Amino acid sequence: xxxxxxxxxxxxxxxxxxxxxxxxxxxxxxxxxxxxxxxxxxxxxxxxxxxxxxxxxxxxxxxxxxxxxxxxxxxxxxxxxxxxxxxxxxxxxxxxxxxxxxxxxxxxxxxxxxxxxxxxxxxxxxxxxx
Numbered sequence: 001x002x003x004x005x006x007x008x009x010x011x012x013x014x015x016x017x018x019x020x021x022x023x024x025x026x027x028x029x030x031x032x033x034x035x036x037x038x039x040x041x042x043x044x045x046x047x048x049x050x051x052x053x054x055x056x057x058x059x060x061x062x063x064x065x066x067x068x069x070x071x072x073x074x075x076x077x078x079x080x081x082x083x084x085x086x087x088x089x090x091x092x093x094x095x096x097x098x099x100x101x102x103x104x105x106x107x108x109x110x111x112x113x114x115x116x117x118x119x120x121x122x123x124x125x126x127x128x129x130x
Contacts, residue, residue, distance in 0.1 A: 005033075008030060008117065009033075009035075011035040012035070012058040012060070013030050013036070013038065013061060014039050014041070014047075014057075014061040015030070015040040015061070016040065016042070016047045016062065016063045017041075023042070026062060027040065029113040035120075042067060043068060044068075047067075047075045051075070051078045051079065060084065060085050060086060060124060061085075063075055064089050065089070065096075073098065073101060087106060087116075087119055088105070089106075089109055090109060091108065091109040093108075
């Protein structure tokens with residue numbers, strides 16, 4: 001980020017990503033934007049257990065769609081059920097997502113820092129549905 005701006009200051013973002021190096025990049029991008037990063041977590045079951053027991057530890061998430069060959073949709077469902085906003089990170093286009101998940105925010109890999117921050121900024125500024 002340039003000029004010291006930290007648009008995600010005060011956000012605690014869970015990173016669910018199975019690629020260690022990409023998780024480091026995401027962490028750097030988010031921390032530079034002012035966020036506190038929780039994780040990374042690289043397995044569906046581990047992420048679900050964390051959400052179940054530590055849901056108040058974070059207020060948003062970024063999810064890799066494919067975690068060690070399993071889709072992260074159960075994690076997305078758990079977050080949505082708790083009204084926690086999230087972004088899918090994927091190397092594929094929107095049509096590669098199952099139809100029921102295409103309406104969620106998405107960033108394409110390789111992740112661009114400015115695009116990631118812009119998507120999170122827009123997502124987190126929206127009021128929850130009433």
